[in-house]
Every structure is written in structure tokens, then in C-alpha cells.
Amino acid sequence: MKSILLHVDGDQAFEARMQVALDLARAGNGHITCLQAVSYEVFAPGDFYGNAMAAAMPRIKEAAAELRAKIEEDLSNEDVSWEWRFQYGMAETRLLEQSALHDIILVGPNDIGEEASRSPSSMVGELAIKSPAPVMVVPGDVKRLDVNAPALVAWNGSAEACVALRASVPLLAHSSQVFLATVSEPGEQQRFEFPVSEAAMYLDRHGISAEVVELPRGKASIADTLLSAAEMRECGVMVMGAYGHSRLAEMLMGGVTRRILTNPKLPVLLAH
Template sequence: MKTILFNALGDPCNAGRLDAVLDIARAFEAHVTLLHSVPFEASVAIDPYAATFAALAPVWQDEANRVRDKIIADLGNEDVPWNWVETVGPTARALLKESALQDLIVVGARDPQAIDAGPSFTAGELAVTADCPVLVLPENASRFDASAPVLVAWDGSAEASHALKAAVPFLRQAKDVYLAVVKEASKGEKPHDLPPLGGADYLSRHGISSQLVEIDPREHVVAEAIRTAAEIRHAGLIVMGAYGRTRLSERIFGGTTRDMLADVRIPLLLTN
């Protein structure tokens, strides 16, 4: 993993996320591309509200300049190679376009501009459309310990398998790797596409040892059971497949994916 794309914002939590990204870059000797998207496009000139957008454009550009200057100043004494990209339009679309030659996208768990406190539109959109894995950092993120234990949500599906393979660089550095299997409550539920040991066998061929953990979700929703299992094991990262698709601005996630994005307490690595 040598190229990392970071969603650079001007919110108070951005500095902590940037420190976490720099930790990741150092751990993998990677280059960081910092992208800041200005929410204005010349194409809105045909819109009846074009005058409003035109009036806001200088404000948005001033904010973009402020964000850029602060981040560049913060990076002045860092030992990580980086470059700055400024674009216009929706953030998720800009990140998706820029991600074609990136190994990892890093975003926050909340969209600062969002009216509600729901899951990040940007994180959700990228999780089900990007070709590379998406790392979602908690709001209070400040560092990233690449050696911390990692918990992988494993159900043997194609999505979980893609996530496991994409996470190999992280799993190589983790001191412990746990494959968390959700206990099936009834015979009527869909069986695992691959047996639980399939994931462990795959990792062993990459020189990575792992432990199987069975999660019983009877007292919690599956997402909360996964988070609890990760917290008990002091995991620094949760890995899982992203289930869902996009339809215009509406995101339709699998229930567990959405629940995980609704409360990101531990960095979450998603792969579609």
C-alpha cells in the first residue's frame, strides 16, 4: 500500500484525522494525496438558483484557501511525501474520480456540512462504489496504531472475502488478527458461502496467523456485537465488506453496513 487519498476538510476534527493518516503513511512508507473539494461548479449557471451559488463561490474559495494554508503549515515538519489536490463539486464524486490510482481512501465518520447526525454520505457512497478500500475514522481520531489487533467481520461471502484480501497490508502489521463469525440463530438462515476456516487458511498462506471468534448477536444487533467484540480485544481496526448499492443521492446499505457507519468508534475498513 503506497498511495493514500485523504479527504481534507476544515472541521475541528480534521487535524486528528490527518495525524492518523500520517501514522498510516509512515507505517507503509506511503504517499498521501490530500483532496479538498469546493462545493461549487460552473455548470450550475443554468440553474435558477445560479445567482445564489455565484454569490457563495468566493466564500467557498476563501474557506478552501484557509483549509489549504492550515494543512500545508501543519505538514511543514512532517516526514511524509504528499501533494494537494483542489477540485469542485460533490466530495464523494471528487474522491471517487481521484481514487483510480489510489490504494486507500481515508474519510471521516461524519460529513461536517450534514444537517443530521446520520452516517456519512461520503463514506457510504465510497464504500459501495470505490475500487479500493475505504478507511472510515472516528470523529475523535487522533492517531493510528498499525500494530494494534484487527478484527475482521467474516461470513465467507464475496464481500467479506474482498475485504479480507484488501486488508492484508494492515493484517501483516497487526499483532493479533481475529476472524469474527456471527453465530447463526436458526437453521433457516443463509449458511456461510465459505467455511469459517477458509478465511484463516487464506491468511495463513500469507504468513498471517489468526484466531476465530464466534459472536452471538442475541443480546445486540449484529453491528453492536461486532463493535463490542472489537473493543474487548482492544482492536485498532475493524474490517468488513460493504453491502449495498447507490441510487442517485439515496444510499441503500445492508443493515449491518449502515449500522456500523452510524456509530464508528473504532477505525472501520470497508471494501465493496
């Protein structure tokens, strides 16, 4: 992937996703765009005249400048092409604006300031649904992305899975082995139109050989079944379609996307 959009913030997962950005750039001779968005929408209860916001902004700007200086110093020692873009506004809005001419967006698993939360990132959900580029969610404990490691594609035959598969081809081309994984659920009628055999043929046309794996669900959730399968096969990344049901339905009932994003165990590439 040649054009990599990296979300810059001082959260706990930033070092992990910066390393993944570097690994992707080296693998594809790519370019990293570091996007730092600082929101001026600082809200304080009862601050009707904006006094708290005015008082907070100088420190917010100072912290952003300090973070930028540190990261730029680190990047100056790396052998990749990169640039810095600083913008005011909400991060998800600025990332969406820049996504049209990027091949992938790298973000963390949690909303800023919500690292202790067990809920999936609302920003990731917005980006996955609205961005024309796929989104890779990088957990904070990831040390590096071995692009040559096996990859697991979660396949349910949906249009969203097809979009994710197409978007991941440049990444899958590096993988030593690609698993197209389906989760069998006895008694449930198949309601999607794209069988896994068509996904395998699509990859084959791109010179990528894939092994079809049917995973018995058992008592575990589909999300846990997929994560366990990826771990057993020592996969470096998982690819999946995002929010095959409506996002509201997944929030209310709990869906595969939501469950995986709640506690991802490896980098997850999403597309909708």
C-alpha cells in the first residue's frame, strides 16, 4: 500500500500503529501522511461564554506541538517517506476528508481518552462505514506488522466482505499464506450471495493462493471463533467486512464487528 494515512494522537496505542505504518511503508515503498487533528470543541459544563475553552486551548496547542516534535524526531531516523499535516477539528472528520486519496487509514482501537472503556471506538465505526479507504485498527500491544505472516480473511459472503477483500489485495499479496475462513452455523440458512469459492477465485486472479477453512462455531461467539483461528494459525492480520448488519443493530444486539473491535487481538483491516 503506497499511501498510508496515520492518525496521530498521544494515546496508548499510537506507538503500535506508527510501527505498523512504518512496516507497511517499507513493504510497499509507500508514503506515510501523519495527520494530527486538534479539536477546538473543548466542552466544559456551564462554560456558556467559552472561558474554559479559551483557557485550555494554549495548553492543548502546546501539548500538540510537543507531541509533533517528538514524533518528527523519531521519523527523521527512519528510512521511509513521510509528511506532517496539522489541522484543527475532530479527528474523524479530518481523517475522512483526507481518506479519498489514501490506500489505508491506521487508527487505534479506542476513542481518545477512552482507553479503559470496553466499548468499541465510535470513530472507528464512522470511518469504517464512511471512508472510501479501508481502516486498519491496531491494538496497543502490537510490536510490528510482519507483512509476510499468514493472514485470515473472515468470509460471510456479504457485500461488505467483498469490499474488504478487494481493498486488502495489496496486503494479502505479501502474505505467506491466506486463509479464507467461514464459520459454520448448522440450521442457519445462507442469506448471502457470494460463496467462499468465488472469493478464492478472485484472489487467484491476482496471483494469491488461498486456503478455504470452515470453522465449527461450537459454543463460542463467531468473533471469538475467528480470533482463535487467527491466533492458532499465527496470522499477522485479519481482514473483514464491517457492520454487515446496520451499525445500530450491532450496537443493540452485539455483532461480529462490534465484538472484535471491543478487544482486538491483532491488527484488523475493515471495509464497508
